[in-house]
Amino acid sequence: MKLPQPAQLVTGVVFGLIGTLVVTNVTAQPASQLRRQDNVRLRDLAIAESSQVAQLQTRLGETEARVVALTEGESQSAQSALNSRVQQLGDQAGVTEMAGQGLKVTLSDAPSLDPVVSSPSNVPPEAFIIHEEDIQAVVNALWRGGAKGISIMGLRIIESSAVKCVGNVLLLQGQVFSPPYEIYAIGDPSFLEQSLNTDPGVARIKESVERYRIGLAVQRQPLIELPAYVGPLVQRFAKPLQ
Incomplete structure (x- = not known):
């Protein structure tokens, strides 16, 4: 049997390495693209979630402000009614x-x-x-x-x-x-x-x-x-x- 010549061996090894690189490149490229797409989706999702959180915080602040306003209004109304009642009782008791x-x-x-x-x-x-x-x-x-x-x-x-x-x-x-x-x-x-x-x-x-x-x-x-x-x-x- 005729053995391959060194040059042929080198050539075969080189072509083998080139093929391996090509296959590796072809196989890796779709995974990189998927990762980029996933990153884009995650970024968009994070932006959307941040926007929603900001909206909820705004609504929460508005609701708290309304609650405070209502509470203060009720407190003032209750205080006014209490003062009126105290004055009425004071008049009846003669202490005013x-x-x-x-x-x-x-x-x-x-x-x-x-x-x-x-x-x-x-x-x-x-x-x-x-x-x-x-x-x-x-x-x-x-x-x-x-x-x-x-x-x-x-x-x-x-x-x-x-x-x-x-x-x-x-x-x-x-x-x-x-x-x-x-x-x-x-x-x-x-x-x-x-x-x-x-x-x-x-x-x-x-x-x-x-x-x-x-x-x-x-x-x-x-x-x-x-x-x-x-x-x-x-x-x-x-x-x-x-």
Whole structure:
């Protein structure tokens, strides 16, 4: 057998290497293209996902802003309602200042030099002075007439306030007052007057006005300013008689 010559061997090896390179190049090229295509798709997908995330973040921010706005609006509305309720309760309890139209009622003892007063010898001296039940009758009538607030001698009272007279002096909230006694009530003047005119206790005062010259004056006031009540909020007396 004839052996191949060295030149032929070299030539064969060279051609073999060339063939291998060609095959390798042909086989590798599609994989590289696939990788490039995959990279392109991944890049596009990442861009799309980033865009979607950005949109979601924007929507989330807008939603949070709306929630904050709604919460603040509800808080302001709730706070306003709460303040209104506190003011209403404060007015009812008498612990806040108050102003408005209403009535001024003045009660005074009979004049000592009145000839009508000095003539009856069988009438006790107590008949010619204002008593605590007279003051309480006026106050009760004013409450029933819809008074929103009442003061006696400049002191705000509430429904549980104690009215106490010793002789012809008034004891109220630790202070002593002498007649005439001024009572202010805020409310509808017509309703307040109607309640005074139909109250049995006030009717007895009017009888004393005729018989003993007890003083009773009722005046409408366009503006009354009442201070806040200062004192214990303990119920010691019943509400106005019905």
